[in-house]
Amino acid sequence: MPHQATAPTLEQDIVSRLARFFPEATPVRIPIKLSQINQDGHSVNGPHNHAAVFIQNTVIEFGTPREVLFAVDRPLEFADCVLVETKDGALHAEASVVAVQYHQEKTVVAVRFLKPVSHWIVKS
Numbered sequence: 001m002p003h004q005a006t007a008p009t010l011e012q013d014i015v016s017r018l019a020r021f022f023p024e025a026t027p028v029r030i031p032i033k034l035s036q037i038n039q040d041g042h043s044v045n046g047p048h049n050h051a052a053v054f055i056q057n058t059v060i061e062f063g064t065p066r067e068v069l070f071a072v073d074r075p076l077e078f079a080d081c082v083l084v085e086t087k088d089g090a091l092h093a094e095a096s097v098v099a100v101q102y103h104q105e106k107t108v109v110a111v112r113f114l115k116p117v118s119h120w121i122v123k124s
Helices: 007-019
Strands: 026-037 053-063 067-072 081-085 092-102 107-113
Touching: 007 026, 007 053, 007 067, 007 092, 007 107, 026 067, 067 092
Parallel strands: none
Antiparallel strands: 026 053, 026 081, 053 067, 067 107, 081 092, 092 107
């Protein structure tokens, strides 16, 4: 079908809707590993295990110096804490969910870094 969107194009489209609320957002396509951590810094598996719990691999579709926006297959809630990591280790940062949009089978989220992350995104 000529008008059928591919999955990556569809995800980028739904993430771009949320990106409108972030004027500094720049389109990027950066694969990441996303994990969830509790508010108190403990894993969702219990208070004695400090490791983050893997959620899924996804792609940052838009970014600012302080936020990243992407789609996930499972619901995340406002203020959930996550760990965002690139495979090469260039980005390894904890962040908190600051915006959520629910779609049919995807959740689009914007997360804000909890600490400054220098030079993760470079604008030309």
